[in-house]
Amino acid sequence: MKKSRLVIVLLISCALLCCTAQAVTLRINVVDDKTDDALADASIYIDGDYVGSTRSDGTYSYVHSGKKDLYLKVVRKGYRNWVDYIDYDATHARVDMVREDETLTFELYDAVTLKPVVGAVVRVEGDDYSDSEVTGKDGSVDFSVRAGGSYSVEVRASGYHDLEETVELAKTGGVEDGPIQYFLLSKDLLGVRVLDADTSAPLGGAEVYIDNARAGVTDAEGRLQLHLERGKRYSLRVTATDYQPYLENRDLEADDVLLQVRLSKSAYSVLIKACNEATTPIGGAEVYLNGTLQGKTGQDGRFVFTELHAGTYEILVRASGYKDWSEIRHISGVAEAIFAELQYDRASVTVRVEGSDRKALADAVIVIDEKVVGVTDSLGRFQTALVTNRAYTVTAARDGYQNISVDADIPLGATEFTVPLIMEQNFNVWVLVAGIGVVAVLLLAVVMVVRQRRAGQNRGRPRRPDSL
Template sequence: MKNRRLIITLLISCILLCCTAQAVTLRITVVDEETYDAVSGASVYVDGDYVGSTSSSGTYSYVHSEDDDLYLKIVRTGYRNWMGYVDYDATRARVEMIREDEILTFELYDAGTLQPISGAVVDVEGDDYSDSEVTGRDGSAEFSVRSGESYDVEISASGYYDLSKTVEMENSARVVQYWLFSNDLLAVQVQDSETSEPIEGAEVFVDNARAGATDADGRLQLHLERAERYSIKVTAADYQTYLENRYFETDDVLLQVDLVKSAYPVSITAFNEAKNPIEGAEVYLNGMFQGKTNEYGRLVFSDLHGGTYQIVVKAPGYGDWSETYLITGAGEDIVAQLGYDRASVTIRAKDPDNNPVAGAAVVIDGQVIGTTDGLGCLNTPLVTNKVYAVTAACEGYRNISVNAEIPLGTTEFTVPLVMEQDFDIWMLAAGVGVVAALLLAVVMIVRRRRAARNRGKSRGRDSL
């Protein structure tokens, strides 16, 4: 039995040795036809079947035991497919792949008008490559170039600055877009000299002729020949006029204009509800403290710049006054009328024994405010710096009226009302009458009982 197993093992070993002796390893090397650089990631097909891909060194090893020639196919994006036969006993195969042509498209646009530029000359230079095209009506030009290579591009067009670029082609078609700047284009940027904020709607004049108005970004594009002198004027509402005679060099592309705001005399006067001036009122412009009003309730600005301001006036004992004003001219007198602060006023009704009077109706200056609660209190807000006529009425109590003055600046105030009980004389007489009747009834009952006792005693004596 052991001999039989040994014989089988020897036979299997012989078969494996024979097969190993017939196996062939084919080393495939894939390179670029022009640069001879290794091409990695190339797909390898043998007799139509995918077997693997090349490594980073551009190689792939294929082990086989075929006795017929191999049909080899190499596929790589950006290259033309390579196909050919390799001898069955070959151990090396070198494949040189040819790059596939791709379309490189240029699209040119005017940087100012955003319109396509036709008639521009585009020159493309590369290794063993040179070509030139003119853009059509759509501003485009196409070139057939090799993928994976670098190209130098020169673009020129009448009335525009020349443009130089370098384009790297990948393994697919590519579209590149460029702006061309007019060589007579001049941009005007108008802004506030203090805040640097753009000024929209500023009027620009060139040699006394209106050239246009700035946009929301404070910009306006002009077309001026260079190496010339021009008179530039810029105007805007509430700003001082900008005027300059300037010579523009060929390299000048931007004119920055800083406008200074115009200054106007402005006064702010604070009054109270009684039309009396408020001295010492604080004035704020856009959140910044500017000063206090004088004895006439006035604060004067001799040179306030034109523009929009948030004006706030504050004074002790008064509510804040706030308004937004557009300062556009001289001699403005702004009037701020401040209302008095309101105090939380408590009307407290009680009797002479200091007990609360609930349900008392409260009238202030002829207007019913409400009734007192279980604690004899009623709370209401009232304007300060004023005298009020306060009246309270409640059944069983005499009406009471007082004058209460709420001092300026007071936040809480209490008006005490002492209400005396009201005794009705008829009700008192009726009460006395009821008591007298009760006493009379008691006397009559007592007398009847005594008379009954006396009669009982008399019958007793008679029976004896």
């Protein structure tokens, strides 16, 4: 029994050794077919299944049983897919990846007008590659090239300067940034662009003069095209409304294609005069320009901007006790004087009416400066808004009471003010007469009653003998 067990163990060990001996390691080496550069991150597929990707040295090791041939597929961006069968006992496989063809597109534009350049000849040359094409009506042309290559580009067009450039395509393939755009420079075309010196905003409607002759007016983008011979000296003048003129004598060279002119706005003197409703100057009033404090008026109510550039501004004048004054004003052409008439602030005024007994009087009619403005409420009060820094005549009237008037002087800057009025009841003569009559009647009645009582007492007494 022991011998048979030993034989079985030996047979199993031999079988395992035989199986181990049959395992095969396949080393895959992926390179560029032109440069022999190692290609990292190439995806490896065995018999249709993804098993991994190449390392930075372009290699990948795959262990298999060695019993059958392998179907190997290698995929990498920018290259054509590589597929082949590998012998079951092969230990090394070299994969030469061929770059895919890519479409290289050029777009040609006039550097000043930005219009497509039609009929330009474009020549592209590289390793084992040379081709020429002519741009169509959209100024573009296409070439089919290998990704990862270096190409020289030559562009020639009638009336334009020649252009020579070098294009490097990424090894990963593809033209990721889209078409390659070139802007061609005309041999006699000069572009003039007029801008605001402070904001760089384009100035449309600017007039351009060459040698004192009017050459044209800039468009909405501040541009104007001129055809001028190179190698000569020209006098250039540019004018625009509300801007200082631009003057320059310039030698026009062959490479001068675009001339940018920056105009500074003209400056003007602007006077601000602050006064109140009575045209009295307001000293110490704050003057703001577009929300920024510029200073204060003098005792004469004046403030002067010595050099205010042409443009549209919000001017605000503020003084204590007055409502703010503001205005949108366009400064242009000449010096200006702006009169800012500030209205007084308004205070909340309460008229309080009471009787002589200090009780509130409702329904009292309130008159201010001979104008009826309302009646008091159940608390004997009436509220209204009145301009400050003024005196008013306030009157209260109510049936059964004597009218009362007072002069109320509301101080400048007041926000609340109270006018107290105490009304006396009217003295009515007829009421007095009636009262006296009532009292007289009562007294007469008392006298008559007393007399009747006395008369009754006398009748009830016996007569004296001497009276018989």
